[in-house]
Amino acid sequence: MTVARDLLLVALDPESGKVRLPSMAAEPALGGAALIDLVLLGRLELVGTGRKARVAVADRTPVDDPDLQAAFERVWQKGDQAPKAIVTRLGKKQRKAVLASLEAGGLVRDEQRRVLGIRLERYELVDVARRDQLVGAMRQVLLHDQPADQVTGPLVGLLLAADQLGLVVEKRERKAAKARAKVVADGDWASEGVRKAIQDAQAAMTAAMTASIAASTTASSS
Numbered sequence: 001m002t003v004a005r006d007l008l009l010v011a012l013d014p015e016s017g018k019v020r021l022p023s024m025a026a027e028p029a030l031g032g033a034a035l036i037d038l039v040l041l042g043r044l045e046l047v048g049t050g051r052k053a054r055v056a057v058a059d060r061t062p063v064d065d066p067d068l069q070a071a072f073e074r075v076w077q078k079g080d081q082a083p084k085a086i087v088t089r090l091g092k093k094q095r096k097a098v099l100a101s102l103e104a105g106g107l108v109r110d111e112q113r114r115v116l117g118i119r120l121e122r123y124e125l126v127d128v129a130r131r132d133q134l135v136g137a138m139r140q141v142l143l144h145d146q147p148a149d150q151v152t153g154p155l156v157g158l159l160l161a162a163d164q165l166g167l168v169v170e171k172r173e174r175k176a177a178k179a180r181a182k183v184v185a186d187g188d189w190a191s192e193g194v195r196k197a198i199q200d201a202q203a204a205m206t207a208a209m210t211a212s213i214a215a216s217t218t219a220s221s222s
Contacts (some may be wrong), residue, residue, distance in 0.1 A: 019099070034157050043072060082204075143169065143177060153184060161201070
């Protein structure tokens with residue numbers, strides 16, 4: 001499983017079949033997930049800090065996973081780029097591709113619902129155990145101070161950046177969960193490269209979503 005697949009699995013509501021990740025957050029979140037996956041695989045690396053931070057290609061060897069390979073191909077020919085640009089490029093078309101991969105892997109089933117001729121995106125959660133395991137592990141990390149790992153750590157960081165911790169904790173738990181998530185994102189559970197990838201992905205996601213909100217506000221007021 002990739003970080004992106006785990007992210008969408010967590011975001012899928014078992015009852016309604018909806019992916020509870022707002023469209024504004026989905027693309028940057030999946031782009032951030034792909035960045036982390038490619039850093040974990042040693043294909044991309046983070047160099048520099050602050051405004052001089054860049055994502056560089058460390059290894060051009062093809063990736064076995066087709067979703068990640070397609071995302072990798074969108075960036076490796078462009079040379080070193082700012083994290084925000086990388087997250088945006090990696091996130092393009094990822095939502096549809098990752099959902100198709102989850103379906104092909106037997107984890108979800110497309111229900112093909114239509115209302116008044118309009119297709120509604122709904123998925124039946126087939127592998128309930130996998131989602132429950134992920135949500136349970138993240139709750140342990142966020143609410144019971146369990147150490148994060150390379151599965152839960154990236155997911156916590158991405159949900160924090162997307163302001164979507166509510167996918168795994170109750171409303172009354174969110175304040176404590178948010179404080180803990182900030183600690184996890186800066187923690188020592190991962191290598192320096194992976195930790196930096198998560199931090200840069202978070203910053204890039206925040207910038208992308210802020211720009212999206214500004215664009216929507218401008219369009220609605222014109």
